[in-house]
Amino acid sequence: MLLWSVLKIIIFLTVVVAAAFGVGYLLETESMLLITVAGREFALTPLSGVIAAVLLLLLVYVALKLLGLLVATIRFLNGDETAISRYFNRRAERKGYQALSEGMLALASGEGRLAIRKAERAEGYLKRPELTNLLVAQAAEMAGDTAKATETYKRLLADDTTRFVGIRGLMKQKLDAGDTDTALKLAEKAFALRPQHHEVQDTLLTLQAGHEDWAGARKTLAAKLKSGALPRDVHKRRDAVLALADARDALAEGKIDTASKEATEANRLSPDLVPAAVMAARMAIQDGKPKIATRVIRKAWDASPHPDLAAAFASIEPEETPAARIKRFRVLLAKHPADPEVKLLEAELHIAAEDYAAARKALGDLPETAPTARSLTIMAAIERGEGSEDRVVRGWLAKAVTASRGPQWTCENCGHVHATWQPVCEHCDSFDTLAWAEAPQSESAFAGTAQMLPLIVGALEDRRDDPEIEDPEPEVVDAAPVEETPAEVTEDMAEENDPHAPGHVLPDMGEVSNDAETSEPARTAAN
Structure with a gap:
């Protein structure tokens, strides 16, 4: 700044000196300037000529200003009030x-x-x-x-041209303050003014999903598709998620017909969406349509094996014997034979049939190459079933306690692990971000309940209810910790065993609950 000030002073002094020098030069000049106007001659000295030129320029400037004022006056008279x-x-x-x-x-x-x-x-x-x-x-x-x-x-907000900007600004302020109720109302108003605004569409959709306004969210999603802001395949997937969420709420309210309709629609829109396929299959089972349930499950299984699909497939025939169940499950086991889920499922089926050699063969090297709580627990059950010493069984169970939980419903946005699938992440409120994936060990090692050989529960229940069996206490336990296990964590895992956890293939998943009576077979087997 100081340099610029000095430079301006130098320029000013230079101009003053040049002007003084020019005036002195003109005064010393003896030449005359002759100007003829209308037959009259005017003799001007050089200095007088310069002054006359400046006055002429000033006169032209004033004339242009008066001309501009005249034009503005004419425009004002013609109706332009601000001219x-x-x-x-x-x-x-x-x-x-x-x-x-x-x-x-x-x-x-x-x-x-x-x-x-x-x-x-x-x-x-x-x-x-x-x-x-x-x-x-x-x-x-x-x-x-x-x-x-x-x-x-x-x-x-007072001006029509800026109302949308005002509403959007207030909406963002309410979002930053955590006032999602007011933000939702403002987002709806902003959407009404600019239905094709992508940011408002996304904000409104997230808020509607967070407030469980599934019908409104589906309308917003349709607007995104119409405006070209969403690919058609992504729209179908997210529309299926919203339809499934609506079906869940309808089922909780006792609206069975609505729940069945929405679940079927969700499965139609996205056949590989596991929760939609599971719910559609269970609704078909309740309606006495096992063939439809089988078709739905097999189609989803072809896309990606999942323990919830196996559980729903088992509930189609809840009273079948372990041997019959293995035979019926062959259609699933034949698909993706190298998939870890398929190997785990086949091992569980053979354990339920007390064929431990076949179970070990089906499990393969998973406990060594991809150790998870489930695979290690299955290995412990195999060792116990084959009569291994308790220390061997306890060794596998001890590894299972600290092993990875395996694939779980994990938010792709924040990494939060969910016990069950949800349309909205309960941690970061993101919509449709849950994926069946393995979470980092630090987040998943102790998350959720243990997955303790669900197939055995159905087999043990059948054996205990059979009057011809003298000893209701089966020799083979499920993967729950044995009584001699010193680790308290392992005992807690057995007590918290949830029949609805992923990987549980019970005979009748539709009637299983977490009450003490239902959990009794699992506890008896653990002892």
């Missing part, structure tokens, strides 16, 4: 736009307070609140002045 005021305010307008541009540059550089001052100055010159208020609001947010930002956004 004369614009004529007189051009200088102020230039200053206003200059202040506005400086304010925008200050905002871009992170100087919130300076941007507010420039915007207020621009408003004094321009009287254009639709331009300056937005700059003031954004600068106030940057400066941390929430009250001023809110006040400015509310002023924007």
Whole structure:
């Protein structure tokens, strides 16, 4: 700044010296300037000629100004009410736009307070609140002045041209403050004004899903598809998720027909969506349509094996023997034979039939190459069934306690692990981000309940209910910790065993609950 000031002083002195030198030169010149106008001659000295030229330029400037005023007056008389005021305010307008541009540059550089001052100055010159208020609001947010930002956004609501901007600004403020109820109402208003605005669509969809407004969310999703903001395959997947969530709520309210309809629709839209296939299959089983349930499960299984699909497939024939169950499951086991889930399922089926050699063969090297709580627990059951010493069984169970839980419903956005599938992540509120994947060990080692050989539960129940069997206490236990196991964590895992956890293939999943009576066979088997 100091250098620039010095430079300006030097330039000014140079101009003054040059002007003085020029005037002195003109005074010393003896030549005359002759000008002829209408037959009359005018003799002017060089200095007089220069002065006359300056006066002529000034006269032309005044004439142009008067001409501009005349044009503005004619426009005013023709109906342009602001023509004369614009004529007189051009200088102020230039200053206003200059202040506005400086304010925008200050905002871009992170100087919130300076941007507010420039915007207020621009408003004094321009009287254009639709331009300056937005700059003031954004600068106030940057400066941390929430009250001023809110006040400015509310002023924007008064003008039709800026109402959407005001509503959007207030909506973002409510979201930052955690007031999702008010934010949802504002998002709905913003969506009504600009239904094709992508950001508003996404915000409204997230808020509607968080408030379990599934019908409204499906309308918003349809608007996203119509506006071209969403690929058709993604739309079908997310529409299926919303339909499934609606079916769950309907089932909880006792609306069986609605639940069945929405579950079927969800499965139609996305056949590989495991929770939709499971619910559609169970609704078909309740309606006495086992063939439809089988078709739904097999189609989803072809896309990706999943323990919940196996559980639903087992519930189609809850009273079958272990041998019959193995035979019926062959259609699933034949698909993806190298998949770990298929190997685990086949091992569980053979354990339920007390064929431990076949179970060990089916399990393969999973306990060594991909050890999880489930595979290690199955290995412990195989060792116990083959008569191995308790220390061997306890060794496998001890490994299972600290091993990875294997694939779980994990949020792809925040990594949070869920016990069951949900349409919205309960940790970060993201919509349709849950995937069946293995979470990091630090998050999943002790998350959820243990998965303790669910197939055995059905087999043991059948054996205990059979009057011809003298000893109701089966020799082969499921993967629950044995009584001699010293690890308290293992005992807790057995006590918290949930029949509905992924991987449990019970005879009748539709009637299993977590009460003490239902859990008794599993506890008896563990002893």
